Amino acid sequence: MKVVYSDGYFLKLGDHVFPAVKYLRVKDRLLEEKILSPSDLVAPDPATDEDVLLVHTHSYVNKLKTGSFSHIEAMRLEVPYSRELVDAFYLGAGGSILAGRLALEERAAVNLGGGFHHAYPEHGEGFCLVHDVAVAVRRLQKDRKIVRAMVVDCDVHQGNGTAAIFRRDPDVFTLSIHQASNYPAWKPPSDLDINLEDGAGDAEYLDRLGKGLFASLEKFTPEILFYLAGADPYAGDQLGGLSLTVEGLLRRDRLVLSAACERQIPVCITLAGGYAVNVEDTVTIHANTVRVMKELLGSSRT
Numbered sequence: 561m562k563v564v565y566s567d568g569y570f571l572k573l574g575d576h577v578f579p580a581v582k583y584l585r586v587k588d589r590l591l592e593e594k595i596l597s598p599s600d601l602v603a604p605d606p607a608t609d610e611d612v613l614l615v616h617t618h619s620y621v622n623k624l625k626t627g628s629f630s631h632i633e634a635m636r637l638e639v640p641y642s643r644e645l646v647d648a649f650y651l652g653a654g655g656s657i658l659a660g661r662l663a664l665e666e667r668a669a670v671n672l673g674g675g676f677h678h679a680y681p682e683h684g685e686g687f688c689l690v691h692d693v694a695v696a697v698r699r700l701q702k703d704r705k706i707v708r709a710m711v712v713d714c715d716v717h718q719g720n721g722t723a724a725i726f727r728r729d730p731d732v733f734t735l736s737i738h739q740a741s742n743y744p745a746w747k748p749p750s751d752l753d754i755n756l757e758d759g760a761g762d763a764e765y766l767d768r769l770g771k772g773l774f775a776s777l778e779k780f781t782p783e784i785l786f787y788l789a790g791a792d793p794y795a796g797d798q799l800g801g802l803s804l805t806v807e808g809l810l811r812r813d814r815l816v817l818s819a820a821c822e823r824q825i826p827v828c829i830t831l832a833g834g835y836a837v838n839v840e841d842t843v844t845i846h847a848n849t850v851r852v853m854k855e856l857l858g859s860s861r862t
């Protein structure tokens with residue numbers, strides 16, 4: 561299985577709740593545990609302006625290039641603007657395009673980055689400057705590699721940007737399972753929103769996700785499934801208020817990924833959020849997602 565990664569995913573944020581080092585740590589952990597070998601890693605090219613403009617407006621892309629944000633717009637990003645930061649987001653979007661392409665060729669692929677689901681066409685927010693998954697969907701559609709895509713967003717925060725971007729698009733089905741009372745305050749409707757109460761644990765999460773996902777796959781047949789495997793539903797997360805265990809999150813991964821595999825739907829995984837008090841917990845949760853995907857590919861081959 562090919563895994564897209566670049567040291568350029570590191571976001572220079574200074575002292576910030578976003579653990580920018582996690583991308584490097586997840587890559588290293590996967591190599592240390594021999595879940596991946598160095599030859600599995602593929603380096604992305606940055607997305608082009610043309611790619612980013614498939615989702616974002618000219619005026620917003622201009623702001624990204626020049627940093628000409630109003631005070632309110634800059635605050636809303638919740639990350640300190642720099643050109644290097646924008647470059648990292650363009651690289652992450654290029655990574656999701658590449659991982660999407662590889663997923664179609666090889667049944668599954670991972671972008672060890674991405675999942676920036678709070679970016680809207682005309683603004684960025686919540687640590688998200690470029691909506692990498694939407695850019696990847698639009699680029700694959702433009703290249704006529706797919707028509708229909710499904711986005712399954714298991715980050716603890718609702719996929720507001722995803723919902724807004726694909727709201728009137730019958731070819732892209734959006735599912736988000738998240739903590740109802742958490743950020744974002746305004747949640748534009750996904751095709752399916754599963755709103756969980758504070759403190760929901762493994763059993764309730766898996767039950768509601770399974771029912772929602774299976775029902776969605778009954779009525780919508782995607783040619784690719786983008787899985788946002790956020791690590792922040794974890795009980796030890798600083799920005800999440802659910803109570804999932806590491807084991808519960810692993811079962812979540814198996815539920816989503818096996819549902820796709822059983823239906824022969826190619827899967828593209830992105831990492832999305834994860835803010836555990838101990839960054840190594842976040843790394844474990846993300847590494848487990850990749851491990852589960854590899855196991856499923858191996859078992860279906862024999």
Ligand SMILES: [Zn+2]
Pocket residue numbers: 715716717790792832833834
């Ligand atoms: Zn999140």
